[in-house]
Amino acid sequence: MLSKAQIKWIRSLAHQKFREEYQCFIAEGDKIACEWLQTHVPIQMIIGVEEWMHQNEPIISLHPNAKKFVVSESILETISTLQTPNKALLVVALPKQTGKLPTNEWTIALEHLQDPGNL
Numbered sequence: 001m002l003s004k005a006q007i008k009w010i011r012s013l014a015h016q017k018f019r020e021e022y023q024c025f026i027a028e029g030d031k032i033a034c035e036w037l038q039t040h041v042p043i044q045m046i047i048g049v050e051e052w053m054h055q056n057e058p059i060i061s062l063h064p065n066a067k068k069f070v071v072s073e074s075i076l077e078t079i080s081t082l083q084t085p086n087k088a089l090l091v092v093a094l095p096k097q098t099g100k101l102p103t104n105e106w107t108i109a110l111e112h113l114q115d116p117g118n119l
Contacts, residue, residue, distance in 0.1 A: 048088035
């Protein structure tokens with residue numbers, strides 16, 4: 001069961017200041033969570049409703065070091081930053097930045113792009 005302190009910490013990750021401080025972020029929703037679970041990026045917490053956790057056990061087991069929490073939909077609603085929370089939420093470690101761009105191919109680098117339609 002998630003403690004109040006853990007819920008508060010997860011909700012703090014909605015702010016950039018805390019994402020940078022703790023070097024992790026929230027990935028919410030069934031599709032996004034399943035995609036992250038299939039990567040090798042370290043996942044700190046896997047939080048989901050019982051049905052979702054059971055359905056996705058094969059990919060959840062790929063992350064044995066992640067803390068796993070089965071919660072009710074009302075608890076997930078409390079944690080979520082979305083207006084209508086989904087069935088799963090992950091706390092994912094920020095991937096390490098190499099800081100180097102490829103030198104032998106074309107590269108487009110964007111910073112602070114607010115509207116992807118402008119691209």
